[in-house]
Structure formats: C-alpha cells, structure tokens
Amino acid sequence: MHIRPWETADAAEVAALCAAGLPLDPYAADYPGMLLRRQGIGLVATDGGMIVGTALGSNRSEDEGSLDLLVVAEDFRREGIARRLVTTLEHRLADQGATRIVVEGNAPYYVWPGVDLHYTSAICFFEDSGYERGRCVVNMDVDLDAISLDTSDDEKRLLAGGIEIREATEADRDALHAWLSAGSGWPPAGWPPGWADEAVASLGREKAGCHLALSEGKPVAFCAYGVNQPHIIGPMATDHAVRSRGIGMTLMKRCYADQRAQGIAVAEISWVGPLSLFSDRLKARIRRCFWQYGKPLKAEVSDGVE
Structure with missing residues (x-):
C-alpha cells in the first residue's frame, strides 16, 4: 500500500x-x-x-x-x-x-x-x-411539499417597513462580502469566520443561490443555498437591528422555492439552531447528528x- x-x-x-x-x-x-x-x-x-x-x-x-x-x-x-x-x-x-x-x-x-x-x-x-x-x-430536514412557500404577503409587509427582499446577483457580491466581513450584525465577535466567502460562493453557480434583505440599499440579512450541496440551506443570518420581523424565514422560503423548482423534495438545514424555531415554523426534523x-x-x- x-x-x-x-x-x-x-x-x-x-x-x-x-x-x-x-x-x-x-x-x-x-x-x-x-x-x-x-x-x-x-x-x-x-x-x-x-x-x-x-x-x-x-x-x-x-x-x-x-x-x-x-x-x-x-x-x-x-x-x-x-x-x-x-x-x-x-x-x-x-x-x-x-x-x-x-x-x-x-x-x-x-x-x-x-x-x-x-x-x-x-x-x-x-x-x-x-x-x-x-x-x-x-442537520434538519424540511419536506418542501409539506409547507407553504408563498412569501408575497410577508414581502409586502416588510417593504412597507423599509425592508426590500430580492434575489442576490453578482452585482451584490462586494457589498454582501463587506457586510459579513465587518461582523457588525453579531457582536461582540462578529459573524463566524468563512461566512462571507461561503455566502458569495453561492452567486452565479448552477443549483445555488442567495436571497437578500436590504435596508436603504444595504444588506441586513441573507440566506444562501447550494454552496456545497444542492439540497443544503445555509448559511443565513439577520442583523440584530432588524430581527424578530420574520425576515429570515421569508428568505429561507424563497430559497426553498428555488430548490423545489429544481426538483428537490427534501431540503437540509446544515449546522442548525435554534432547533425549536425551525421545528415549529418549517416542520423540520433532525436527520443527521x-x-x-x-x-x-x-x-x-x-x-x-x-
């Protein structure tokens, strides 16, 4: 050998x-x-x-x-x-x-x-x-046929409050990377190392993508999918200043809608927490430990x- x-x-x-x-x-x-x-x-x-x-x-x-x-x-x-x-x-x-x-x-x-x-x-x-x-x-599984992925009402509500929801494009690469690199949304240590690179790695790639929330044109939340495996959701994060408004769940559902359109029936949330949030809102179940x-x-x- x-x-x-x-x-x-x-x-x-x-x-x-x-x-x-x-x-x-x-x-x-x-x-x-x-x-x-x-x-x-x-x-x-x-x-x-x-x-x-x-x-x-x-x-x-x-x-x-x-x-x-x-x-x-x-x-x-x-x-x-x-x-x-x-x-x-x-x-x-x-x-x-x-x-x-x-x-x-x-x-x-x-x-x-x-x-x-x-x-x-x-x-x-x-x-x-x-x-x-x-x-x-x-990691937790989400059955994409068991939940509603319609976000139209939530997007209207958020827009009325100054939060724009849309798909990220290559033009967002620098701003998204700079926001996550700055770490302003998760004090005191900042966002986890690697998240900035992981988020922008989802842009412009087949079977991958990212959705953004913006306030005054600047990112305040994101959710990416397909960075390393097509059925995986993550990473995702929301700035502390705009939490508890349903932004993260709206972004996740948009990602899930993309995955379902690709023929994926069950998505997997990687490195997930808090467990109760995803279990209650998405009927997610622990699949892998x-x-x-x-x-x-x-x-x-x-x-x-x-």
Missing part, C-alpha cells in the same frame, strides 16, 4: 470511491471536486495501482488545520489505511505550522459539520486515534508521503 499526493487524473476514481464509501450522502461523488476548489492537501492510498482510500485537508488559520474528508474502500478497511492517511495529513499540516487539527467543517467549502454518528467506523477511528470529542451539532473532534499536533514531524 502506497500513500501519495492527489493528482488531477485521480478525480474520477476518487469520486467513485466516495460514492461507494459514503452511503448516507447522495452527492458524495462531488465532494472531492468541491473541497479542492480551494488550495489544500489531497492524499490517496493505492494498492496495486488502484485507489483504495483518500484524505483531504486544509488550513483553517495559521495554526489550525482541518481534516475535511476521509474515505477508505469497504474491502480495505481495518488494514491501517485510514491511520496512515490521517497521520500523513497531520504531518503535512504540522509542517505548515498547524498546532491543532479539527474535524468540524472548514467554510466556505465543507462536507459536514463533524463526523456523522451513523458512520460508526469513523467515530471509532477518531475515538481511538487521540482525537477529543467536542460539540454535537445537527455529528460529533466534532480535535487533536493537538506535534511540531517535529516528517512529510510521511512515500
């Missing part, structure tokens, strides 16, 4: 590996290409020239790395392949200055907000590999690629 860097020619084989190895994920074949939109570390494990495992990682900050994807073919599990892939990735990240690695999604491009509890072998791997368990986060993990990295390591 040989560990080497991911190459462009590996794309189709790695996509097939992900599709077969991640049965809970209908868009798994698209994951490698999506994650590699940004510069990161891609590794594959080969046996007799056949790719039997892959690990992808990236930098979250100067001193923190992220394990973004880990898949090993079913027939080659429990042979130490995952451990060798992850150890090599840890070494590469440490060589780049990371003192810690996390498994919790690295916006704007990520697959999950942690490790799905139903992927038992993955949970066992991280528990046995020195990773510390952190928060539990969830994820544990987040982290581990300190040693500074003096070798590359590890054979």
Whole structure:
C-alpha cells in the first residue's frame, strides 16, 4: 500500500470511491471536486495501482488545520489505511505550522459539520486515534411539499417597513462580502469566520443561490443555498437591528422555492439552531447528528508521503 499526493487524473476514481464509501450522502461523488476548489492537501492510498482510500485537508488559520474528508474502500478497511492517511495529513499540516487539527467543517467549502454518528467506523477511528470529542451539532430536514412557500404577503409587509427582499446577483457580491466581513450584525465577535466567502460562493453557480434583505440599499440579512450541496440551506443570518420581523424565514422560503423548482423534495438545514424555531415554523426534523473532534499536533514531524 502506497500513500501519495492527489493528482488531477485521480478525480474520477476518487469520486467513485466516495460514492461507494459514503452511503448516507447522495452527492458524495462531488465532494472531492468541491473541497479542492480551494488550495489544500489531497492524499490517496493505492494498492496495486488502484485507489483504495483518500484524505483531504486544509488550513483553517495559521495554526489550525482541518481534516475535511476521509474515505477508505469497504474491502480495505481495518488494514491501517485510514491511520496512515490521517497521520500523513497531520504531518503535512504540522509542517505548515498547524498546532491543532479539527474535524468540524472548514467554510466556505465543507462536507459536514463533524463526523456523522451513523458512520460508526469513523467515530471509532477518531475515538481511538487521540482525537477529543467536542460539540454535537445537527442537520434538519424540511419536506418542501409539506409547507407553504408563498412569501408575497410577508414581502409586502416588510417593504412597507423599509425592508426590500430580492434575489442576490453578482452585482451584490462586494457589498454582501463587506457586510459579513465587518461582523457588525453579531457582536461582540462578529459573524463566524468563512461566512462571507461561503455566502458569495453561492452567486452565479448552477443549483445555488442567495436571497437578500436590504435596508436603504444595504444588506441586513441573507440566506444562501447550494454552496456545497444542492439540497443544503445555509448559511443565513439577520442583523440584530432588524430581527424578530420574520425576515429570515421569508428568505429561507424563497430559497426553498428555488430548490423545489429544481426538483428537490427534501431540503437540509446544515449546522442548525435554534432547533425549536425551525421545528415549529418549517416542520423540520433532525436527520443527521455529528460529533466534532480535535487533536493537538506535534511540531517535529516528517512529510510521511512515500
């Protein structure tokens, strides 16, 4: 078994590996290409020239790395392949200055907000590999045929109060990114890192989009969808100054209407909270639960690629 860097020619084989190895994920074949939109570390494990495992990682900050994807073919599990892939990735990240690695999604491009509890072998791997368990986060499903997506009355009400609701376009890219980067809407720490890039990544892309609320021509709320997977809603946020007016729900329903028009019957809200709000308003139900993990990295390591 040989560990080497991911190459462009590996794309189709790695996509097939992900599709077969991640049965809970209908868009798994698209994951490698999506994650590699940004510069990161891609590794594959080969046996007799056949790719039997892959690990992808990236930098979250100067001193923190992220394990973004880990898949090993079913027939080659429990042979130490995952451990060798992850150890090599840890070494590469440490060589780049990371003192810690996390498994919790690295916006704007990520697959999950942690490790799905139903992927038992993955949970066992991280528990046995020195990773510390952190928060539990969830995704919720929304049946788009079970709720009304008509927002016309809400949009009229909001417009009368000075809030314009419309679809975002490429012309909004700079203003949306600047607003989210400034962090004025979520004191004291500002909007979560990566949201600005994640929001604008939805613009001008097939099966993705974003809807905005504007006050005096400036963004005060947004909801994006399809950034990493067509059926996923998020991120979304509303400025504190205009909360409790139904803006966020109006924007979400507009996104859901777009998704339903694309043939999506069930949408998924990623990394969601507060749970009761979405359960009450959208009949959303918890579908997937994820544990987040982290581990300190040693500074003096070798590359590890054979």
